[in-house]
Amino acid sequence: MSTIVLFHSALGLRPAVLDLAAALRADGHTVITPDLFGGKVFDRLEDGVAERDAIGIPGLMQRAAEAVAGLPDDLVYMGLSMGAASAEWLAATRPGARGAVLLHAALPVQAFGVDAWPDVPVQIHYAERDPWVDPAVPAALCDSAPERVEVYGYPGDGHLFTDADAPEHDAASAALVVQRVRAFLSSDAVC
Numbered sequence: 803m804s805t806i807v808l809f810h811s812a813l814g815l816r817p818a819v820l821d822l823a824a825a826l827r828a829d830g831h832t833v834i835t836p837d838l839f840g841g842k843v844f845d846r847l848e849d850g851v852a853e854r855d856a857i858g859i860p861g862l863m864q865r866a867a868e869a870v871a872g873l874p875d876d877l878v879y880m881g882l883s884m885g886a887a888s889a890e891w892l893a894a895t896r897p898g899a900r901g902a903v904l905l906h907a908a909l910p911v912q913a914f915g916v917d918a919w920p921d922v923p924v925q926i927h928y929a930e931r932d933p934w935v936d937p938a939v940p941a942a943l944c945d946s947a948p949e950r951v952e953v954y955g956y957p958g959d960g961h962l963f964t965d966a967d968a969p970e971h972d973a974a975s976a977a978l979v980v981q982r983v984r985a986f987l988s989s990d991a992v993c
Contacts, residue, residue, distance in 0.1 A: 803830040804900060804987055806878045807870055807892070809885025810835070811906065811962055812850030814843035818965035819882065822980070829984060836869035838862055838888070847961065854884055866892060876900050878992060880983075883907045883934070883962060890914070893922050901925075901992040903983055906932065906961055908940045919947040923991040926951070927979045929972075931959035950991075954982060 806826060810819045815837045823833040838857075844850040854862065866888035870877065875898025881889035886907035893902035894916045902924040911919050926940040940953040956963065956978070960970025964979050986992060 803832070804878045804992060805832040805834070805874065805876070806880055806987070807834045807836065807873070807889070809866065809869075809879075809881035809888040810838065811881075811883035811885055811965070812844070812847060812854045813962065813965070813968070814839045814850060814853075815841075816843050816965065816967060818962075818967055821966070822964070825980060826984075826987070829987070831987060834869070834873070836866070838865045838869070838885075845967075850884075862888065863891065870896065874898075878902065878987065881905065881907075882964070890924075893924065894920055901986065903927075903986065905964060905979065907935060908943060910939055910942065911946075919943055919951065921947075921950065923950050923986070923989075924952070925983065925986045926953045927964075927982070928955060929958045929960050929963055929970075929975070930955040932961050933959065934961045952982075952986070954979070 808823050823835050826833050878901040879889035879893045880903040883906040886904040889902050891914045893899040894914050899922045904926045908926045928935040943951050956975040962968040963970050963972040964976040
């Protein structure tokens with residue numbers, strides 16, 4: 803079983819994040835859910851993005867680094883949207899990562915000062931017409947390390963479609979994400 807650090811979206815540490823963590827714990831994983839917003843949660847993405855911007859990207863990176871300080875190196879990093887950036891950054895730059903799961907976002911690895919994706923298995927999940935995701939980015943990650951990167955596009959344009967409390971929630975796609983994440987976490991590549 804894996805130790806997973808699950809970073810929340812710009813909506814904060816909402817029930818959807820805690821429910822995903824509970825589902826993975828039921829599979830036997832240890833799941834840590836850092837709260838990068840100090841207890842603040844939002845219903846509207848615009849409000850969460852304003853909070854993200856008030857903290858600033860360097861501040862969020864510092865909070866993410868503090869959340870994993872003292873934890874073992876062999877972690878799986880997972881995140882939703884804004885939290886996917888933290889997960890991707892740590893998986894790409896912190897030695898020993900066992901895997902990464904990026905939900906609703908992916909950034910070019912060069913944004914983290916890395917030339918190419920490291921030898922770390924990663925899954926990326928996003929809605930195919932999500933205006934917040936440039937589909938060229940997951941495709942480029944896949945092209946850079948095709949044996950380590952799995953990319954899944956889902957129908958629709960809902961950004962946080964896995965969040966049951968979000969208006970863009972898609973139950974069928976969300977269930978498929980969880981099924982694929984569970985298979986990934988139990989695969990030989992991560993275990």
